[in-house]
Every structure is written in structure tokens, then in C-alpha cells.
Amino acid sequence: MNDLAAIKIRDINFAYNEEQIFTNYSLNISEGSFVCITGESGCGKSTLLKLINGLLIPQRGEIKIGNNLLNLKHLVEMRRNMGYILQEDSLFPHLTAYQNMIYCLKLRNYSNQLSKDRINELLPLVNLDSEILNKFPHQLSGGQRQRVGIIRGIVHKPQIVLMDEPFSALDQETRSNLQDLVKTIHKSTKTTFVMVTHSISEAKYLGTEIINL
Numbered sequence: 001m002n003d004l005a006a007i008k009i010r011d012i013n014f015a016y017n018e019e020q021i022f023t024n025y026s027l028n029i030s031e032g033s034f035v036c037i038t039g040e041s042g043c044g045k046s047t048l049l050k051l052i053n054g055l056l057i058p059q060r061g062e063i064k065i066g067n068n069l070l071n072l073k074h075l076v077e078m079r080r081n082m083g084y085i086l087q088e089d090s091l092f093p094h095l096t097a098y099q100n101m102i103y104c105l106k107l108r109n110y111s112n113q114l115s116k117d118r119i120n121e122l123l124p125l126v127n128l129d130s131e132i133l134n135k136f137p138h139q140l141s142g143g144q145r146q147r148v149g150i151i152r153g154i155v156h157k158p159q160i161v162l163m164d165e166p167f168s169a170l171d172q173e174t175r176s177n178l179q180d181l182v183k184t185i186h187k188s189t190k191t192t193f194v195m196v197t198h199s200i201s202e203a204k205y206l207g208t209e210i211i212n213l
Contacts, residue, residue: 006031006192012061034193036207043213045196049162083153083161091137097148098133104156143174163195
């Protein structure tokens with residue numbers, strides 16, 4: 001594992017209305033690590049991901065992605081270097097599987113051919129057949145939807161992938177298969193992964209480090 005910090009959180013304070021979630025909280029996440037964040041409901045796990053992604057801004061302190069300060073000026077550009085994988089219902093329902101997969105590529109003005117080539121490269125990695133590409137999310141199984149979400153999250157080769165309980169709505173067999181899949185992707189890409197999970201066994205299986213909030 002690389003000792004360089006992919007994410008540096010320094011003395012942040014964050015509150016929803018008057019409910020304090022973080023007080024002088026600091027954390028370093030190393031490049032290439034797979035950090036699993038655990039803790040009781042309401043402790044701030046998902047909030048921490050949103051702060052890293054810039055969806056929320058701390059009232060005090062700072063967050064750096066690499067050596068760059070996460071702030072409003074550079075927020076869009078920095079966010080485009082991250083992937084965000086949520087639960088299976090996070091796909092755009094009005095877009096086909098293929099359109100969901102290439103969403104981030106369209107934001108980067110990839111050509112149609114480059115987009116097709118990238119998807120064809122990733123389909124075997126997540127055990128999906130090309131026949132699902134023109135189907136809409138409601139026509140796919142839960143496991144298929146989540147695989148589409150995984151492709152959408154890594155298609156643009158992000159520096160950091162954030163995952164917010166991505167497997168919690170799936171049956172155990174599908175969940176186990178996708179855990180194996182994500183573990184393989186992490187090993188092959190050396191991308192920094194940060195995942196929220198309620199499952200200690202999942203955290204122990206996937207994580208190179210476990211943070212309990």
C-alpha cells in the first residue's frame with residue numbers, strides 16, 4: 001500500500017442544524033487503500049462520504065484530495081476524479097444500462113467509439129453480457145443493477161471510489177459475488193476505495209483498514 005495520502009481530513013466540524021456530527025475530526029486515507037467505515041446508524045458514516053465528495057461542506061477545518069484543497073472553486077473538477085457507488089436504486093430510471101454506464105464519460109466529452117470501447121472492456125470484468133445494455137433499470141435484476149452502478153462508478157478511471165452501503169439491499173449470494181468482484185477490481189486498479197458498511201464481516205473481508213466512527 002502507498003503511504004501517500006489520497007484524502008486528508010483536518011480538524012473538521014460539521015453539524016446538521018444543531019446536531020453536531022463531527023467535532024475536530026481528522027483522518028488520513030492512504031493512496032491505494034480500501035478503507036471501510038463502520039459504526040452505528042446516525043454516527044456520520046454517509047455524511048463523511050458526502051463531505052469527501054463535496055456534497056457537504058464542513059463548517060470548520062479542511063479536506064484535501066491529494067494535495068488539493070476541496071473547495072467550491074475547484075469542486076466540480078475534483079468531484080469528476082471520484083466515483084460514487086450507492087445502493088441498486090441509484091441508477092437513472094429513464095436511461096438504459098448503457099446510458100447509465102457512460103454518464104460520466106459524456107461529461108468528459110468522450111467520443112461514442114471511445115465510450116463503447118471502454119464499456120466493452122469493463123463488461124467481462126463485472127460479469128455482464130452486452131444484451132443488457134439496452135435494457136432499463138427496472139428490467140434488470142438487483143445484481144445486474146449494482147454491476148451497472150459499479151461500471152458507472154469506475155468507467156472514468158477515478159482516483160477515488162466512494163461506496164455507500166452498495167450491497168445492503170441484495171441477497172447474500174449476490175452480495176458475496178459482488179464483494180469478490182469489488183475486491184478483484186481494487187487489487188487490479190490500485191484505486192483508493194472508501195466504503196460505508198454496517199457489516200463487520202464485509203469490512204474485514206474487503207478493507208485494508210477499518211474506521212469505526
